[in-house]
Amino acid sequence: MTSVIRGAAAFIVLAGAAFLMGEYHNDVYRKLLLWVALALGYNFLFGICGQVAFSHFAFYGIGAYSIVILLFQLHLPFPLAVACGIALCILFALAVAIPSTRLEGFYLALATLALGQLFIVVLNEGGAITGGTGGIANYRLPQFFGLNLRGPWYTAVIALLVVGTYAVLVRLDHSWFGRACRAVRDNPEAAAAMGVDVARTKVIAFTLTSALAGIAGMVYAFVDNTVNPPIFSIDNAFLLLFMVIVGGAGRHAGAVIGAALLFLLPFWLSPIVGHHQALVFGVLVVAAILLAPHGLIGIFDRLARR
Amino acid sequence: MQDFFELAVGAAASGCVYGLIGLGYLLVLRPTGIINFAVGEWAMLGAFGGFVLLTQYEWPYPLGMAAALAATFLIGWTTERVVVRPLVAKSAPLLAPILALLGMVVVYRETISAIFPPDPMPVPYAFGMGRLEFGAIGGTYQSCFIIGVTLAVFIGVWLFFERTVAGKAFEAVSLHRRAAALMGINLSRVTALSFGAGAVVAGLGGLLVAPNTSAHYLMGVPLAIQGFTALVIGGVGRVEGALLGGLLLALAEQLTVRYAPIPSGYAQGMPLVLLMIFLLLRPTGLLRARA
Numbered sequence: 001m002t003s004v005i006r007g008a009a010a011f012i013v014l015a016g017a018a019f020l021m022g023e024y025h026n027d028v029y030r031k032l033l034l035w036v037a038l039a040l041g042y043n044f045l046f047g048i049c050g051q052v053a054f055s056h057f058a059f060y061g062i063g064a065y066s067i068v069i070l071l072f073q074l075h076l077p078f079p080l081a082v083a084c085g086i087a088l089c090i091l092f093a094l095a096v097a098i099p100s101t102r103l104e105g106f107y108l109a110l111a112t113l114a115l116g117q118l119f120i121v122v123l124n125e126g127g128a129i130t131g132g133t134g135g136i137a138n139y140r141l142p143q144f145f146g147l148n149l150r151g152p153w154y155t156a157v158i159a160l161l162v163v164g165t166y167a168v169l170v171r172l173d174h175s176w177f178g179r180a181c182r183a184v185r186d187n188p189e190a191a192a193a194m195g196v197d198v199a200r201t202k203v204i205a206f207t208l209t210s211a212l213a214g215i216a217g218m219v220y221a222f223v224d225n226t227v228n229p230p231i232f233s234i235d236n237a238f239l240l241l242f243m244v245i246v247g248g249a250g251r252h253a254g255a256v257i258g259a260a261l262l263f264l265l266p267f268w269l270s271p272i273v274g275h276h277q278a279l280v281f282g283v284l285v286v287a288a289i290l291l292a293p294h295g296l297i298g299i300f301d302r303l304a305r306r
Numbered sequence: 307m308q309d310f311f312e313l314a315v316g317a318a319a320s321g322c323v324y325g326l327i328g329l330g331y332l333l334v335l336r337p338t339g340i341i342n343f344a345v346g347e348w349a350m351l352g353a354f355g356g357f358v359l360l361t362q363y364e365w366p367y368p369l370g371m372a373a374a375l376a377a378t379f380l381i382g383w384t385t386e387r388v389v390v391r392p393l394v395a396k397s398a399p400l401l402a403p404i405l406a407l408l409g410m411v412v413v414y415r416e417t418i419s420a421i422f423p424p425d426p427m428p429v430p431y432a433f434g435m436g437r438l439e440f441g442a443i444g445g446t447y448q449s450c451f452i453i454g455v456t457l458a459v460f461i462g463v464w465l466f467f468e469r470t471v472a473g474k475a476f477e478a479v480s481l482h483r484r485a486a487a488l489m490g491i492n493l494s495r496v497t498a499l500s501f502g503a504g505a506v507v508a509g510l511g512g513l514l515v516a517p518n519t520s521a522h523y524l525m526g527v528p529l530a531i532q533g534f535t536a537l538v539i540g541g542v543g544r545v546e547g548a549l550l551g552g553l554l555l556a557l558a559e560q561l562t563v564r565y566a567p568i569p570s571g572y573a574q575g576m577p578l579v580l581l582m583i584f585l586l587l588r589p590t591g592l593l594r595a596r597a
Contacts, residue, residue: 050401052401052405099586100586102586102589103585103586103589105341105400105401106341106401106404107341107585107589110341110531110534110581110585111581111582111585111586113531114531114535114577114578114579114581114582115578115582117531117575117578118575118578118579118582121571121572121574121575121578122575124571125569125571125572234527238408238411238412241405241408242409242412245405276416276419276420278412278415278416279412279413279416279417279420281412282409282410282411282412282413282415282416283409283413285405285406285408285409285412286389286406286409286410286413289393289402289405289406289409290389290392290393290406293398293402
């Protein structure tokens, strides 16, 4: 019960903040919240379950593109389009995850990297369905029961997404499944010996986090009211990995801190380094791995313990 | 038929480049177990070395090539010392250096993009423009040069691993690090050398392909994927696997672009599809490791 109250309080704070901001800051805030939602999901996959995958942004894209195509090209009703979009993400994720259980360690990363690149190729070549390199634009979120979700009200929807993602992942993390994931990450042989079905655990974690990324993508589709290939490129998949590493892999708070820091850093850095913030990111990541393997949250813990 | 031969020679040349990048992976992967995604960026650095020394300073080709490769060796060596060694020393999990090198991909790329303008930079041909013909088979000077140099490199590496004591030391490290260390093999030197050599081989690939593609700061990741695909197709067990895989990949690519009835944009997806198929169906590659 307390967790429900806490979740509701977090939602009210996160959503309420949007009403205090102007149009521009609302836009920045929305994207920040989306990155946080993505990083939370990716942290579960990479930090807690130990799978390095670069397909997370492809699933974000599958979610975004599928909702737009289902709604505005196939003219499905909204709830059906959402359900079909999620089903599509789950099906794709299963199709990737089940054969991938044969791959060890970093080979999964390269297979999913290829998948992420292939997704961009398909988007670029998709013709009228995906809109090619220009993507799809000029659509609007349909009204619900006469409600018109615009401006800060839509930000509230994203806040709901973040709180919901967090709630699902924390609950999973504290269940037997979370412990199984950590066991699979730390020592798959020992986990198998303890009766954990390693392959099934990996498949479920991958499918679940990919579906969460797909849902975040559906929400994203109505942030800018345009979807195009560069948004879902492999560079952003790298950035997501960097966020989790810098923040502290395996910790939900770390994912939030990493996402917030790496998303906001360019705004402060751009007067100093211009377009070369990516160089700062690269150095940050290498430094984090070398000097602070538990990320910023690890540094914070050490300071707090003193 | 003429058309096919032309295509085959061109494909062999790009296959050799993929093979060199694959060899760059392999030289690091065997003694350390690290999949080093930075090899693509090393190739990019080799290409930019060629641009600076051969195009801007107009050094003679052999001298410029040697200097560019020496520079990539130093970069590979330094990367191992600064990024990989500390992690191995504190016995961090194997994923840590892999991710650190992934971070280095961004560091290399963005450093180059900070120094040079974002346009493709020209790199000269080794022997200028021109064609060499052997009967029905013919190719540009550059294609023949690429094929010749690559064959020399692969024969050299093969002889090194099969015929020299130092090569056996590398082999021993790849089989069992602890046992090798107990036998008196200097692990840290082997690791540093493997990074240096990997960087040279990858840098050579970049330098050789650059006259056709130009040096560009974004050229690394595609080359890294193609090189890795070559390695996966050929198998990591044998040195010549990378070359075989590279040749097959390039041939498949070129045949798809030329003859397959699909839009050329989709043909870019060819190496990606091949990579996924091989990873899933035949992760050991075509060539089996020798017992």
